[in-house]
Amino acid sequence: MATGLIHFPACSLCFKGEDPVPAYIGQRWRAQQRLEALQQLAVGQSSLQMPQVVYEDPEVDGRNRYKYFARSSKLPSASVPEAVADKKTETKPRVLSDARDSQVFGLMFRTLGTQTDYRDGEAQTDPYSPEYIVRSGSVPEILTLATLTWGRGLPAGQAEMEIIDRIREKRAWEAALPPMDSPSNVAKRLKMMEAMERKEWAYREEEIDKLQKVQMEVFKKLLQRREENQNEVNAMRLNNHWQNHQKAKEEKIRKIQHDCALMLRKLIAKRKNWMGKLERRDIIREYNDFSSQTYAPLSRIGFFPDRNSDYYAVKNYYLNTFAGLCELEKSVQPSVFPLKIKAPKPKCIITKTGYVKRSGRLEVVVAQVHQELLEKKNKAKEPKKPPPVCKKVESPVPKPPTLILEKTSIEEEEIDLAVICLQKLLRGRALQNMIFEGKERHLDLIQELRTTHALQEDGQLLLKAQKRMAQSLQRQRDSQMQQLSALERDLATVEGRALGNMLDFLSKELVRLQEEQKIHALLMLTERQRRMREAEESGRRQLEESRRQEEDELFRQAREGDCWDCGQFVRAASLWEGQMDGSCFSTDFGDG
Structure with missing residues (x-):
């Protein structure tokens, strides 16, 4: 029965203890035993080689000692919700009574903090993997990924999946290799x-x-970052250089203005005493003149009558600033200050561009002349006064002599006109320079006025529109420049590739021609040497043939005749001298 009483709550919340790991799986973490099993399995398998894990010295007694001492954090004491009960693991009446007592009177024991000997960084953060048993004679494919750990390859990404696919293909290829039992299988295996x-x-x-x-x-990004940093440094240097020049210029202008004021005061003092007469001080006139130095002494002579005048000046935020005036105007009701502004009507017709036509100006002039004529016509004539008794007759002022203008030549008139035109140009340029100098001198005030007017809504909208237009134009220009640069880069790549191929072909052809010329020269040289050797060999062969014939003839004659006479010997000797150049032969004659 659901009631609102404390000891009969309307609802109760119970936490059910559930373990996602099945009961038949052990929950002990045996990392060392699994590591040894993997190492034993990897001894016979080359694909299951695991890198040796080297644990770093924790240095508990050294520099990392502070990591193992931590103060328990005290949780704030909060009241236990009335509708929440303790964890129910048993269904005994005693447990239910304890839960009811705890709901009514509160918990008797509370755990405010827990002190452990380990840090959170040393706790297991890898995903849980259950125990496994490898069947004898089987090598599961999952064990080939034992080297992958959480954070180092797991969870598997695209690269890891490609590696796994390549390993599978390699295993299939190894299984498909033919055995080395015949020469054909060996050749096929070598080809594969x-x-x-x-x-x-x-x-x-x-x-x-x-x-x-x-x-x-990465190199491109580093180069781009280096160029950007270099550009920033160069811009900073240029800005500092420009600021230094600006400071020097302002200091020089200030000095020139100070010297100019000093010289002007000196000239004024000299002009006062231009006759060379010394004027004494007139005290009465100085006290009578409230603008004299008696009442307002000059600060440049070293006298400062009112040093802290700004201290008494009233500085009001609502009167001295534009934002304050806007807030003051918003706070006041519109009926207090009825603002009625009527634009003056133009006296003549104005075009859309803001210019006045020549006909309009002439109409205004004609209307003014007509008005003056009407006023002169309607003006009443004054009555003539009676002449006095004695009237002084003044003699007329003698007229100056009439000037006679000599007629000048045409060349002099042209020169005068040219000089007048040049004077106009110089005066106009001088006036432009004066206007430009004044603008540069009061550039801060002009910028302040522009920003003040730009604070209005219309000005802000116009500035935003101009900014958007400028940004769009800049983006369009950047895109065009990028397209042009990409096109130029592609053209340069194509041209460089074609030019490189052509130069490569020409260089190879040149090398080939040079090699052909070298080979031809070597062939000619070897042919010449071969011919010379053949000629020498033929000469030696002929000499050997002639010598063999002579020796055969001598041997035949020696066998046919036992002795020779002196005449035959002389003829044979002369014959030998003619055929053999400087060869000497000796012949032994036997007795009888």
Whole structure:
């Protein structure tokens, strides 16, 4: 029965203790045993090699000692809600009675803070992984990812998925390799391995290209940042240089103005005493003149009668500032100050551009002349006064002699007109310079007036519209410049590629022609040497043939005849001397 009484609450909230991990799975964290199991499994599998984990020394007694001492944070004492009961894990009457007592009288024990020996940074933050048992003779694919940990490859992204796919393809390829039991299978295996090696090299080249592109982008960003920083530094230097020049210019102008005022005072003092007569001081005249130095002494002579005059000046925010005037005007009711402004009617016709036509000006002049004529006509004639008894007759003033203007020549008139035109130009330029100097001198006041008027709503809207227009034009110009720069960059790339290919082809052709010329020269040289060797060999062969014939002839003659006479010997010797150049032969003759 739901009531509003304290010991019979309308509702109650109970927390049910649930464990998401099933009961048949152990909840003990045995990281060391799992690590040893993985290491034993990875001994026979090259793909399951795990890097050795080297834990850093925590230095509990050293520099990290302060990390292991922390004061428990005291929670603020808050009253327990009446409709909330303790955790119910049993259904005994004693538990229900304790819960009711706690609802009525409050909890007897409260946990305000817990002090532990470990820090939050040392607690396990990796996702929970249950225990597993590997069947004998099987290698699960999930164990190949044991090297990936949370934060270092997990959760898997695009790159990790590509690596996993490549590992699967490599395993399938290894399983599809033919055995090395025949020469054909060996050749086929070599071809497949070469194809896989080429594929691996192509993949590595793609990875290198990607890394180079990323490095190039990083280098571009660094170069752009360096250029921006350099531009900022240059702009700051130029600004400082310009400010220094402005300060020097203002100081120089101030000095020139001071010297000018000093010289003017000196000239005024000299002009007062231009006759060379010394004037004595007239005290009565000075006291009678309230603008004299008796009442208002000059500060440049070292006398300051009122130093703190600004202290007594009334400074009102609502009267001295434009924002204050606007607030004051808003606070006052409109009926107090009825503002009626009537624009004066123009005396003549004004065009849309604000100019007055020549016909309008002539109409105004004609109307003024007509009005003057009417006033003169309607003016009453004054009565003539009677002449006095004695009237002095004044003699007329003698007229000055009539000037006679000599007629000048045409060349002199042209010179005079040119001089007059030049004088007009110089006066106009001098007037423009004076106006420009005045504008530059009072540029701050002009800018202040412009900003004051721009605070109005119409001025603000106009400024915003102009700003938006300028920004749109700037964005359009930037986009056009970017398009032009991209087009120029593409054209330069295409031109550079074509020019590089052409120069590469020409350089290769030049190298080929040079190599051909070298080879041709070597061929000619070798041919010449071959011919010379052939000629020498043929000469030696002929000499050897002739020598062999002579020796054969001598041997034949020696066998046919036992002795020779002196005449035959002389003829043979002369014959040998003619055929052999400087060769000497010796012959032994036997007795008998």
